[in-house]
Amino acid sequence: MSKTTMKSTIYYGPRDVRVEERPIPEPQTPEDAVIRVVRTCVCGSDLWPYRSKDVNTPGTPIGHESIGVVTQVGADVTVAAVGDFVIVPFPISCGECAACKAGFESSCLNGGYFGGGAEGEGCQSEYLRVPHANGTIVNVSQALAAGDIPGAPASSKAFSDEMLADLLTLSDVMGTGYHAAVSAEVTSGYTAVVFGDGAVGLCGVLSAKLLGASRIIAMSRHENRAAIAREFGATDIVPERGDDAVARVMELTGAGADAVLECVGSAQSFDTALKVGRPGAVIGRVGLPHGVQLPAEATFYRNIGIKGGPAPVRTYARQRLLREVLSGNIHPGRVFTNTYTIDEVPQAYADMDARRVIKALVTVSEV
Amino acid sequence: MSKTTMKSTIYYGPRDVRVEERPIPEPQTPEDAVIRVVRTCVCGSDLWPYRSKDVNTPGTPIGHESIGVVTQVGADVTVAAVGDFVIVPFPISCGECAACKAGFESSCLNGGYFGGGAEGEGCQSEYLRVPHANGTIVNVSQALAAGDIPGAPASSKAFSDEMLADLLTLSDVMGTGYHAAVSAEVTSGYTAVVFGDGAVGLCGVLSAKLLGASRIIAMSRHENRAAIAREFGATDIVPERGDDAVARVMELTGAGADAVLECVGSAQSFDTALKVGRPGAVIGRVGLPHGVQLPAEATFYRNIGIKGGPAPVRTYARQRLLREVLSGNIHPGRVFTNTYTIDEVPQAYADMDARRVIKALVTVSEV
Numbered sequence: 001m002s003k004t005t006m007k008s009t010i011y012y013g014p015r016d017v018r019v020e021e022r023p024i025p026e027p028q029t030p031e032d033a034v035i036r037v038v039r040t041c042v043c044g045s046d047l048w049p050y051r052s053k054d055v056n057t058p059g060t061p062i063g064h065e066s067i068g069v070v071t072q073v074g075a076d077v078t079v080a081a082v083g084d085f086v087i088v089p090f091p092i093s094c095g096e097c098a099a100c101k102a103g104f105e106s107s108c109l110n111g112g113y114f115g116g117g118a119e120g121e122g123c124q125s126e127y128l129r130v131p132h133a134n135g136t137i138v139n140v141s142q143a144l145a146a147g148d149i150p151g152a153p154a155s156s157k158a159f160s161d162e163m164l165a166d167l168l169t170l171s172d173v174m175g176t177g178y179h180a181a182v183s184a185e186v187t188s189g190y191t192a193v194v195f196g197d198g199a200v201g202l203c204g205v206l207s208a209k210l211l212g213a214s215r216i217i218a219m220s221r222h223e224n225r226a227a228i229a230r231e232f233g234a235t236d237i238v239p240e241r242g243d244d245a246v247a248r249v250m251e252l253t254g255a256g257a258d259a260v261l262e263c264v265g266s267a268q269s270f271d272t273a274l275k276v277g278r279p280g281a282v283i284g285r286v287g288l289p290h291g292v293q294l295p296a297e298a299t300f301y302r303n304i305g306i307k308g309g310p311a312p313v314r315t316y317a318r319q320r321l322l323r324e325v326l327s328g329n330i331h332p333g334r335v336f337t338n339t340y341t342i343d344e345v346p347q348a349y350a351d352m353d354a355r356r357v358i359k360a361l362v363t364v365s366e367v
Numbered sequence: 368m369s370k371t372t373m374k375s376t377i378y379y380g381p382r383d384v385r386v387e388e389r390p391i392p393e394p395q396t397p398e399d400a401v402i403r404v405v406r407t408c409v410c411g412s413d414l415w416p417y418r419s420k421d422v423n424t425p426g427t428p429i430g431h432e433s434i435g436v437v438t439q440v441g442a443d444v445t446v447a448a449v450g451d452f453v454i455v456p457f458p459i460s461c462g463e464c465a466a467c468k469a470g471f472e473s474s475c476l477n478g479g480y481f482g483g484g485a486e487g488e489g490c491q492s493e494y495l496r497v498p499h500a501n502g503t504i505v506n507v508s509q510a511l512a513a514g515d516i517p518g519a520p521a522s523s524k525a526f527s528d529e530m531l532a533d534l535l536t537l538s539d540v541m542g543t544g545y546h547a548a549v550s551a552e553v554t555s556g557y558t559a560v561v562f563g564d565g566a567v568g569l570c571g572v573l574s575a576k577l578l579g580a581s582r583i584i585a586m587s588r589h590e591n592r593a594a595i596a597r598e599f600g601a602t603d604i605v606p607e608r609g610d611d612a613v614a615r616v617m618e619l620t621g622a623g624a625d626a627v628l629e630c631v632g633s634a635q636s637f638d639t640a641l642k643v644g645r646p647g648a649v650i651g652r653v654g655l656p657h658g659v660q661l662p663a664e665a666t667f668y669r670n671i672g673i674k675g676g677p678a679p680v681r682t683y684a685r686q687r688l689l690r691e692v693l694s695g696n697i698h699p700g701r702v703f704t705n706t707y708t709i710d711e712v713p714q715a716y717a718d719m720d721a722r723r724v725i726k727a728l729v730t731v732s733e734v
Contacts, residue, residue: 098622099646107646107670109622183672255465255476270663279466279474282674285667294661294673296637300652303474303676305550307649309667 009124009345011049011062015353017346022061025120025129030074033133035086037068038367039168040123041336042348042360043090044198045288046115050349056115061122064090064114065171067140067164068128069156069367079134080142085156085367087138087322088123088130089313090114090172095135105135106310113310123171124345126364138317140167143326152326156367165333165361166325169203173359174321174332175313176286177203177263181211182316183308184259184284188212191253194234195273196263197225199335199359200286202232204261206332209233210324213259217252219245225358228334242272249276257281262308267291277304284308336361376491376712378416378429382720384713389428392487392496397441400500402453404435405734406535407490408703409715409727411565412655413482417716423482428489431457431481432538434507434531435495436523436734446501447509452523452734454505454689455490455497456680457481457539462502472502473677480677490538491712493731505684507534510693519693523734532700532728533692536570540726541688541699542680543653544570544630548578549683550675551626551651555579558620561601562640563630564592566702566726567653569599571628573699576600577691580626584619586612592725595701609639616643624648629675634658644671651675703728 008022025034040063049055049062056062070084080086092112093105100108111132115122120129130136141156143149153159159167169175177200186192192208194201197220208216209232218229221239229237238248249257256278262270265287273283274295282305294306324330338357340348348360375389392401407430416422416429423429437451447453459479460472467475478499482489487496497503508523510516520526526534536542544567553559559575561568564587575583576599585596588606596604605615616624623645629637632654640650641662649672661673691697705724707715715727 102625102645102647104645104647104670107668109646258469278469278471279476280469280471280679282672289663289667292663294663294666296656296659296661299661299673300656300676301474303471303674303679305649305672305674306661306666307670307672307674309670312670 006126007342008061008122008126009063011056011060012058014051014053017050017062017349019343019345022125024127027072027074027129029131030076031132031134032074033070033077033080033130033137034072035066035068035088035128035130036071037066037123037126037128037364039164040066040362040364041168042345042352042362043172044200046349047353048288050353057117060117061119061125062115063122063124065168066123066128067168067171071127073133077133079137080139084139084141086140087167087170087317088114088128089136089138089175089317091310092131093135093314094132100135103315104312105314106312124362126342136314138170138314138322140322143322149323149326151328159367162331162333165336166331168361169332169335170313170317170321170325172313173199173335174203175316176200176311178207178316178321179308179311180204180261180263180284180286181207182284183282184261185282186211186213186259189214190258191215191217192259192261193217193219193249193257193276194261194263195219195269196287197222197229198263201263202228202335203332204263205229205234206232206330208261210330217249217257231334242268245272246275253278260284263287265289265292267293274299274304279303281305282307286311335359339363373493374709375428375489375493376430378423378427379425381418381420384417384429384716386710386712389492391494394439394441394496396498397443398499398501399441400437400444400447400497400504401439402435402455402495402497403438404433404490404493404495404731406531407433407729407731408535409712409719409729410539411567413716414720415655417720424484427484428486428492429482430489430491432535433490433495434535434538438494440500444500446504447506451506451508453507454534454537454684455481455495456503456505456542456684458677459498460502460681461499467502470682471679472681473679491729493709503681505537505681505689507689510689516690516693518695526734529698529700532703533698535728536699536702537680537684537688537692539680540566540702541570542683543567543678545574545683545688546675546678547571547628547630547651547653548574549651550649551628552649553578553580553626556581557625558582558584559626559628560584560586560616560624560643561628561630562586562636563654564589564596565630568630569595569702570699571630572596572601573599573697575628577697584616584624598701609635612639613642627651630654632656632659634660641666641671646670649674653678702726706730
């Protein structure tokens with residue numbers, strides 16, 4: 001008799017996540033797929049429910065980042081077949097609505113997010129149900145089979161641990177950092193400022209570099225994070241905050257940066273971000289806003305733009321980022337500074353919470 | 368002895384503008400030019416001080432839109448020579464700072480705006496001093512002399528009244544409507560919604576059309592304005608406001624417009640504008656914000672962007688709009704629905720205030 005239960009991380013309340021046995025999910029509609037999770041991880045945004053009440057529902061599965069192998073597909077699933085290696089982006093997206101068609105599937109009108117409370121849809125688990133699979137999944141096996149990516153492994157069986165870590169970031173943090181850079185309209189020769197030295201901010205630095213920024217100022221006061229920022233392309237590190245940070249960026253840039261990436265979402269960070277762009281600069285924001293005020297007048301006279309939101313990571317993976325990772329051109333997986341088993345997920349949360357690790361990788365199974 | 372005084376419109380307070388004799392301005396620095404004004408006009412934004420106190424300083428000249436002929440230049444002025452026909456955009460811009468170099472000269476770090484209170488720098492006058500002439504003026508004579516604009520008049524002496532009206536809009540309203548459309552990222556095949564049926568909103572419709580929008584929904588409840596909107600390219604007219612307007616746009620578009628042009632600046636208009644874009648839409652805003660709230664969270668989850676501010680009309684004139692006007696391809700001057708002499712400027716304000724005219728043209732002198 002085959003296995004019918006799996007290990008799954010369940011949220012119970014502040015500083016209380018537990019790994020429990022739950023039923024392995026099945027497709028519920030012809031559009032669903034199920035995957036066996038190979039790698040998952042803990043996100044900075046998972047720390048919001050971990051630190052405070054009233055964000056997630058107690059007793060529901062958590063986690064929204066995963067890669068894995070398809071084990072079951074509903075009758076209408078065409079995006080992937082059983083055995084394919086896939087990335088599961090954090091947004092569930094129908095692929096058919098105006099948002100999806102415009103490339104903003106992360107604001108899908110019929111979708112949602114993994115780890116949003118539905119049974120079987122938490123990524124920090126051994127198996128995962130993927131609703132709206134055709135609009136949600138990124139098929140890595142298919143990309144490899146096309147055979148046109150220089151330097152790519154022959155098949156998913158040949159993926160190194162490093163490659164798996166790089167691929168996992170495409171389910172959220174690398175795509176989210178890229179969304180910050182795209183939203184901020186970074187282009188060749190630009191000076192970009194990046195707020196946030198967590199995994200997303202660091203991926204923002206890497207993305208600004210990919211989009212051609214010639215100078216990248218990373219706001220960081222942690223040497224281990226600043227080191228990765230430098231490796232990803234940061235040319236300057238600014239540890240100051242608030243008005244001191246504004247003064248320092250003005251000293252470095254003259255009249256402010258051409259583009260500003262806001263990868264925190266706190267009121268202080270956003271307030272500072274609004275002041276360091278030159279006239280006409282756009283703030284690309286991807287940090288969930290917490291108490292943020294957007295001033296209508298001060299931004300108006302300086303022609304400061306604000307764009308961004310939940311990142312359409314599937315669009316970016318398919319457009320560019322999957323090729324960059326498979327060819328070995330970028331290594332966003334460097335943001336993972338420690339590895340855990342599925343049973344150790346509660347410890348991974350505690351280590352993230354205490355800032356002992358930048359981002360916690362969880363090895364769930366092998367390819 | 369040559370004339371030493373001129374007629375100039377002076378602001379005294381709510382509903383009190385007077386045409387008085389003032390000294391003809393002279394260059395004050397080697398970078399200044401003086402022009403004899405040929406056409407000027409009254410702007411919707413002039414109605415703010417006309418209607419309320421504490422906006423402009425009583426006793427100072429008003430008006431920020433003009434075209435005319437250069438009569439004096441300081442030693443460092445290279446952009447135009449005495450006798451050249453020029454457009455004077457509403458922003459004074461140095462041409463050298465980071466804002467100007469980035470094409471946002473309307474947020475110049477060393478500039479300001481005409482009609483901002485300095486003696487000799489109000490456009491509703493017979494003569495006008497232009498500070499920072501090299502960074503501010505658009506030289507129409509030079510564009511004509513290049514001889515590469517199909518259908519353009521041979522020289523400024525051949526300009527019709529219609530052409531003069533069209534050119535005058537490039538000093539503000541047409542460039543401002545264009546800024547709304549560019550900021551909203553209108554592109555080929557888009558559905559655009561335009562808030563505001565004043566001169567700027569109408570020019571926003573025309574600009575959305577220029578940028579390739581295939582469907583343009585104009586929010587208008589005035590038949591005379593809706594008629595011009597249709598002439599400029601509007602495909603649908605929506606007279607509703609507030610939630611009814613949102614419902615109507617959703618009915619027309621399914622899930623919201625691809626681009627939203629906000630050409631009013633009031634709290635109600637902006638609030639509605641934020642609700643009618645599809646996920647990922649950008650609000651291009653050019654209306655001076657009055658009591659506007661920008662919600663940080665609601666815009667985040669829908670990936671709604673906000674861009675815009677005072678329009679870099681010089682950049683747009685030089686990039687594209689001057690050619691469009693000189694070739695007769697567009698007629699933004701249609702927004703002028705009545706003409707006045709300089710002595711009649713107080714009546715022009717009263718007529719604008721009472722909405723008896725859309726935009727008031729003032730004939731100051733002949734070319």
